[in-house]
Amino acid sequence: MAFEILEPGLATTVQDRGRFGYYNVGIPQGGAMDGLSAEMANALAGNTPAEAVLECTYMGPRFRTDRDTVIAVTGAPVDVKVNGGTRGQWSRLELAAGDEVAFGILQGGTRFYIGVRGGIDVPVVLGSRSTYGLGSIGGFDGRPLRAGDLVPVGDSAGPSGGREPLQEIDPGLRPRFEKEVTVRVMPGLYDHRLTARGMETLLNSIWTLTPVADRTGLRYSGPEVEWQPRQQPFGAGSDPSNIVDAGYAVGSIQIPGGKEPIVLHRDAVSGGGYAMVATVISADMDLLARSAPGTKTRFTPVGMEEALAARAEQRSLRARLWGAGA
Amino acid sequence: MADILSPLPGIFYRKPGPDKEPYVNEGDHVDVGQTVGVVEVMKQFSEVRSDVAGTIDRFHIEDSGTVNPGDVIVTVSEA
Structure with missing residues (x-):
């Protein structure tokens, strides 16, 4: 399955926990900037902590899913819109094939994360799916997403290993976005x-x-x-x-x-x-x-x-x- | 009146370049989708477009001013 990117947002990239072991040759660890929020998106989507998510900076993408799936949006406060209707962050969102997801104007913070059941399934490069834009490696063709991209999503039978996915993140555990x-x-x-x-x-x-x-x-x-x-x-x-x-x-x-x-x-x-x-x-x-x-x-x-x-x-x-x- | 909001934080510019004319001025007519300025953040310039047709009433952010997401950049009186 795939997400079809209708509008890319400002700088939407594929990120996971990072690319470790190559810093000595100048390749940074990368990975989700707000690691905890990204991990929470995976927990809600029914993944392990290792799956790749989409990191959205300031302005999110608009995309369509071609299969039924489960997503979760965590991180900076933003309105999540599914087919125009507002849905919540920090909880599981079930999508049907053809559903369109978009975002409002950011209400604070900088980055939010979209986790999807099965994870974003781009090739692993040097042990990670993270996009390193300056080096043009990893992620989706080594770059932020563009309109028209078909972003592959992993098998939804998924790697959660039979673990019951979380329904929502306890409000007390959610990161805060303060001035x-x-x-x-x-x-x-x-x-x-x-x-x-x-x-x-x-x-x-x-x-x-x-x-x-x-x-x-x-x-x-x-x-x-x-x-x-x-x-x-x-x-x-x-x-x-x-x-x-x-x-x-x-x-x-x-x-x-x-x-x-x-x-x-x-x-x-x-x-x-x-x-x-x-x-x-x-x-x-x-x-x-x-x-x-x-x-x-x-x-x-x-x-x-x-x-x-x-x-x-x-x-x-x-x-x-x-x-x-x- | 319609408010055109900045979707981004950054620096707002009313002109496509330092020695260019502003995209639009107060009193000018704008069409739906017409560019009224750009916001620079993370070394990218993103165009801010009007989502209504009408006349530019007032700019609330000056050229090279700082904006935050949701700030009103310009109001347009709808035609």
């Missing part, structure tokens, strides 16, 4: 390049997310931060924020020129010549992905123990979603 967020970071690896005052500016200011935000990274506006004076090392650029090229951690924060911090996200390059002054902890990467432009953001420092505890908490939340043993 003010606090994001936990660990200082480093290049925090020594900022002055004490520069670090204080980073950690005590309120940063506003600009519209310059995509799968690669998110740019924030706010005050200027102060760098340590230095002698330009051989191989580094002339700006004080430049370093001799190094590997970039996923979630690392750069501040080119001392203005407008950029947080690297799932499709970012794996290395380059900007100092990474702090790194967003893995548990808060989804939170960044949910932020709409204009979101007031604070970066608060945590240590390794707290970061690992937050990661464990995320894991246990996901385990509850899938029930014991899933």
Whole structure:
């Protein structure tokens, strides 16, 4: 079966949990930006956490299904329309062959997810179905969807392994899409390049997310931060924020020129010549992905123990979603 | 009166290029589907089109202004 794309939306891509193991050769992990919302779409559609979903950014697609199926829409708040009638997010939606699905104007957040029974069945490339647009690999022909695409959907007899699919996501478990967020970071690896005052500016200011935000990274506006004076090392650029090229951690924060911090996200390059002054902890990467432009953001420092505890908490939340043993 | 809403967040432009004329001006007639401006986000320019025919009443967002999804960009008095 397939979804026929009638209108593609702004940047609708196929994503799964990501493409791991190739970062060392410059291929980013990719995968759904808001991983938890994507996983919830799979849980509702009767899949495993590994199936590919559609990630819709700001403006969703309009599509038609050619078979009866089950879908679920999770993530940023948006009206879901089936044949013109409004349906809910965060719950199972049964579609009949020929049904047309469309979306209203986003009411907050940035990305929503469409899970479908059987998953989006594009070829697996380097272990993942995720679209890496900059590299033109994975997903549907390595690119965002276009009008006229026939997006293959997997066998609806499906991989759920006999597990009873969820009917809806408990409201208490749903992610929130807020206009003010606090994001936990660990200082480093290049925090020594900022002055004490520069670090204080980073950690005590309120940063506003600009519209310059995509799968690669998110740019924030706010005050200027102060760098340590230095002698330009051989191989580094002339700006004080430049370093001799190094590997970039996923979630690392750069501040080119001392203005407008950029947080690297799932499709970012794996290395380059900007100092990474702090790194967003893995548990808060989804939170960044949910932020709409204009979101007031604070970066608060945590240590390794707290970061690992937050990661464990995320894991246990996901385990509850899938029930014991899933 | 019909409100034309921005479906996207980003920067709104009334002109197709910095040295070009605006797509439409207040008082101009627009047809259904006619472009009234573009919104730039994620390095893409998406055209904003009128879904009614009529006369441009007023722009609520200035050229190069910031918009959020659902913001009224322009009102059109329907013909």
